[in-house]
Amino acid sequence: MSDALLQVRDLYIGVRDLKVVRGLSLDVAAGELLAVVGESGAGKSVTARAILGLLPTGMTVSGSVRLDGRELVGAPQSTYRQLRGRRIAFVPQDALSVLSPVHTIGDQLALAIRSVRRVSRKTARDNAVAALDRVGIPDAVRRARAYPHEFSGGMRQRAVIAMATVNDPALVIADEPTTALDPTVQAHILDLLDELRRDSGTAVMLVTHDLAIAAAHADRILVMYAGRHVQSGPIEQVLADPRAPYTAGLIAALPPRESTGRRLPAIVGTPAMPGSLPPGCAFAARCPAARDICRVEEPAPFEIGPGHLVSCHRLGELPGRTTELFEEIAG
Numbered sequence: 281m282s283d284a285l286l287q288v289r290d291l292y293i294g295v296r297d298l299k300v301v302r303g304l305s306l307d308v309a310a311g312e313l314l315a316v317v318g319e320s321g322a323g324k325s326v327t328a329r330a331i332l333g334l335l336p337t338g339m340t341v342s343g344s345v346r347l348d349g350r351e352l353v354g355a356p357q358s359t360y361r362q363l364r365g366r367r368i369a370f371v372p373q374d375a376l377s378v379l380s381p382v383h384t385i386g387d388q389l390a391l392a393i394r395s396v397r398r399v400s401r402k403t404a405r406d407n408a409v410a411a412l413d414r415v416g417i418p419d420a421v422r423r424a425r426a427y428p429h430e431f432s433g434g435m436r437q438r439a440v441i442a443m444a445t446v447n448d449p450a451l452v453i454a455d456e457p458t459t460a461l462d463p464t465v466q467a468h469i470l471d472l473l474d475e476l477r478r479d480s481g482t483a484v485m486l487v488t489h490d491l492a493i494a495a496a497h498a499d500r501i502l503v504m505y506a507g508r509h510v511q512s513g514p515i516e517q518v519l520a521d522p523r524a525p526y527t528a529g530l531i532a533a534l535p536p537r538e539s540t541g542r543r544l545p546a547i548v549g550t551p552a553m554p555g556s557l558p559p560g561c562a563f564a565a566r567c568p569a570a571r572d573i574c575r576v577e578e579p580a581p582f583e584i585g586p587g588h589l590v591s592c593h594r595l596g597e598l599p600g601r602t603t604e605l606f607e608e609i610a611g
């Protein structure tokens with residue numbers, strides 16, 4: 281059994297009669313950054329929220345989620361309340377959804393600190409200012425007295441990261457933390473997450489639809505499609521050898537590094553949705569390599585190298601460079 285900090289096994293998430301995540305397994309090791317990538321509707325956000333115990337009412341979870349070896353599926357809300365902000369923390373896309381509009385940023389941080397550590401108000405306040413300073417908020421003493429709506433989007437996201445990391449969690453789950461921000465601010469926030477990870481050894485599970493972000497920041501990657509595992513492994517290996525056609529299609533659609541490069545088409549068609557999943561591999565309808573078996577049976581993850589898994593029936597029969605599958609479409 282792996283001794284990862286976070287172990288998710290055979291996770292199913294349902295809403296009404298639909299299964300939006302189907303048999304997903306993943307690990308996050310201490311100190312690493314796992315990027316979870318896939319198109320809209322792949323189930324990235326609900327997976328993140330299931331791990332945090334933050335799914336909306338009405339959604340059901342089965343399988344296993346272990347943090348520090350402790351099972352969380354089926355645990356009472358009191359267990360999650362104990363863990364969140366201490367061992368595991370959340371950075372959502374929308375900072376305003378986690379910041380209180382009626383308290384200053386400094387007060388919110390000080391409260392978070394005092395909920396975990398027995399320190400005086402003054403010490404909590406000083407630590408709050410230090411936390412804002414650490415995430416690059418200028419003039420932190422003054423800014424600690426401001427309310428969330430007085431911050432820019434980028435500064436608010438920094439404040440949320442300060443809040444998430446102030447009690448030194450082992451794992452931060454960040455769900456599209458930069459999607460709402462302009463590209464320069466995005467880069468600063470991602471660099472900040474890298475920096476915090478380097479300085480304090482916090483593991484990060486980063487949910488993103490942007491493969492370029494994963495390529496630049498992740499140690500390992502998990503590619504999802506229609507609630508299922510497609511490919512996972514060390515980032516360099518997955519990028520260099522995207523064995524699953526869906527991964528290859530995502531890579532083929534990345535803008536070229538040099539402006540002279542030829543931009544390849546994105547994967548044709550629209551993502552499969554939980555209400556209308558075909559039998560077999562959910563990607564088959566969009567996959568240039570699909571054969572009969574793909575339309576009948578769902579592929580299971582197969583280990584092609586240490587910690588490198590691919591879910592594809594055509595695994596052994598594809599061209600050496602799988603991105604070619606998509607170049608052919610380009611004509």
Ligand SMILES: Nc1ncnc2c1ncn2[C@@H]1O[C@H](COP(=O)(O)OP(=O)(O)OP(=O)(O)O)[C@@H](O)[C@H]1O
Binds near residue numbers: 295318320324325327
């Ligand atoms: N509160 C909800 N009620 C019903 N269905 C939901 C709810 N939240 C998500 N879903 C459904 O679950 C599936 C997975 O959604 P999820 O948000 O996890 O996808 P995602 O990969 O994060 O995509 P995106 O990048 O668009 O957020 C989708 O089909 C979505 O419609």
